[in-house]
Amino acid sequence: MRRRAGLALLLALALLAAGGAGAAEETGEIPRVSAVAEDFSRNCQGCHRADGTGACRTVPRIRDFVGLFTRIPEGRDYLLRVPGVVWAMLDDARLARVLNWMLVSYSRDEIAPDFTAFTEEEVRAARKRPIADVLEVRRGLIAELQRRALLPPGEDGLVSAGCD
Amino acid sequence: MGNENIFDRLFETASRRIAQRSSRRSLLARLGTVLVGAAVLPTLPVDRSGRFRKAHAQGFAEQAQTADDTQCNYWRYCAMDGYLCSCCNGGVTSCPPGSEPSPTSWIGSCLNPDDGQVYLIAYRDCCGKGVCGQCPCLSTEGEMPVYRPQLSNDIDWCFGARSMVYHCTGAGIVGKA
Numbered sequence: 001m002r003r004r005a006g007l008a009l010l011l012a013l014a015l016l017a018a019g020g021a022g023a024a025e026e027t028g029e030i031p032r033v034s035a036v037a038e039d040f041s042r043n044c045q046g047c048h049r050a051d052g053t054g055a056c057r058t059v060p061r062i063r064d065f066v067g068l069f070t071r072i073p074e075g076r077d078y079l080l081r082v083p084g085v086v087w088a089m090l091d092d093a094r095l096a097r098v099l100n101w102m103l104v105s106y107s108r109d110e111i112a113p114d115f116t117a118f119t120e121e122e123v124r125a126a127r128k129r130p131i132a133d134v135l136e137v138r139r140g141l142i143a144e145l146q147r148r149a150l151l152p153p154g155e156d157g158l159v160s161a162g163c164d
Numbered sequence: 165m166g167n168e169n170i171f172d173r174l175f176e177t178a179s180r181r182i183a184q185r186s187s188r189r190s191l192l193a194r195l196g197t198v199l200v201g202a203a204v205l206p207t208l209p210v211d212r213s214g215r216f217r218k219a220h221a222q223g224f225a226e227q228a229q230t231a232d233d234t235q236c237n238y239w240r241y242c243a244m245d246g247y248l249c250s251c252c253n254g255g256v257t258s259c260p261p262g263s264e265p266s267p268t269s270w271i272g273s274c275l276n277p278d279d280g281q282v283y284l285i286a287y288r289d290c291c292g293k294g295v296c297g298q299c300p301c302l303s304t305e306g307e308m309p310v311y312r313p314q315l316s317n318d319i320d321w322c323f324g325a326r327s328m329v330y331h332c333t334g335a336g337i338v339g340k341a
Contacts, residue, residue, distance in 0.1 A: 033284065033339040041284050041338055046270045046314050047324075050338065055267040055324025089312070 039098045043088045052106040056163035060138075065157045067103055067110030068145055075141055080118065080126035083134055092124040099123070224305050225275040236301035240285050243272035244301045245317035246333035249290055251299035256334050259290035263331040266291050267324040270317060272306045273341050284338035289330055291322035296332040 033041060041050075048054050052063030060066075069075030079085065079099065088095055096118045103111055131137050145151040224242040232238060233256045234248060240256065241248070254260035269288040276283055308315035322328045 030283070030337055031339050033341065037339075038284065038341055041271050042273075043314065045338070046286070046321075047268050049267060053267075058324040059268060084314075087312075089308075089315070 036094075036097050036101045039090055039094055040102060043090060043098070044084065044102070047084075054157070057159055060157045062102060062106045064107055064110065067107030067112075068150055069141065070103065070112040070115045071110070071150055072141065072144055072148070074144070077126070078131065078137060078141055080123060081129055081131045083130060086127050086130040092127065093120040095127075096120045096123045224303055225277055228275070228277050230276065230278050234299060236299070236303070239276050239278075240274055240283075240335035240337070241301055242274035242303050242305040243285070243307050243317055244287065244303050244333060244335060245307070246287075246289065246301065246330070247296040248299035248301060249296075249332040249334040252290075252296035252332045254290060254332060254334065257288075257336045258334065260293070260296070260332065263290035263293040264325060264327075265289075265334075266322045268321055269336075270315060270321060271338060272315075272317075274305065282341040284341050286336045286338050287317060287321070288334050288336060289321040289325075290332050290334065291325040292327035292329055293331040295330055298332075 047059045048062050049059075052061060052066075054061035066079070069079050085095065085099065088098075090098065100117045103115075142151065142156045146153055146155075224237075225239065227237050228239040228242070229235070229237055230239050233240070233250045236244070236248070238250075238256075249258070249260060250256050252260045254263070259265050266289045269286040271284055271286055273282050273284050275281070304317070306315070307317050310316045310318050313319055320328060320330050321333075322330055
């Protein structure tokens with residue numbers, strides 16, 4: 001119950017922060033980013049991009065996608081042990097917070113209904129077990145998502161429609 | 165023993181006076197306050213931006229200016245490593261004709277000396293055209309070695325673009341830190 005309340009709070013915070021830094025420079029209004037959004041900017045956004053679309057064939061997109069991983073047990077584990085997460089220059093508590101924020105900010109509709117927010121302890125334990133072969137593990141997860149019809153064939157978050 | 169040292173007597177008088185006026189409990193209480201204070205102080209919430217602001221203010225920002233983006237000391241270039249797009253027929257946030265912006269960039273932060281604010285800056289490479297070669301700049305504020313690639317400016321940030329050929333680098337604002 002407490003976890004659910006925590007998730008609701010995160011959701012509210014994410015909604016507040018949403019819309020954040022986009023075409024701010026052109027409009028002349030430069031927003032102040034929240035602490036958690038700044039952690040995302042400094043550690044994740046460079047590759048996954050501010051809009052979460054990633055880069056074709058190079059960086060997986062997170063927008064409308066990353067939440068799918070919470071729908072299979074191995075996927076939750078993957079999100080905690082993927083190299084970019086494990087090696088981020090953030091302590092366990094901030095890392096847990098930015099992961100939860102990322103999920104609700106970029107992929108709320110894909111999150112499993114019974115999802116419970118990542119905790120600091122969970123992050124700490126997972127960081128001790130980084131994934132060795134990230135591409136192979138990811139291929140397996142994508143195949144599983146497709147087998148469960150959660151993902152259409154040909155869609156893997158790396159080579160999507162719109163890739164040129 | 166009549167030859168008692170004057171210092172001994174003075175010290176005895178003083179310590180007896182202190183002993184009569186104060187209790188050992190009050191000493192313990194005060195000592196306790198100091199000890200607890202010393203333990204709690206570092207855990208109190210701190211202004212995160214201050215850490216960066218201080219670091220920035222002592223470095224690049226001392227000589228930075230906000231008027232000319234074709235100079236290496238333009239405030240947004242505090243972690244610039246490359247050729248300025250502003251000197252290559254592009255702008256601080258636009259790529260020169262014939263090159264395309266990389267979808268990826270590395271994110272640093274710089275202090276704007278005009279308003280004293282720290283801004284998150286996206287250093288974005290323009291790619292797909294031979295190297296520009298104009299206005300080479302190298303600043304390393306907040307930058308990390310290449311084994312921290314997401315915070316390093318030594319690497320070619322053209323990955324994700326159609327071509328890995330590097331042309332120049334711009335500096336867009338992400339937001340206020």
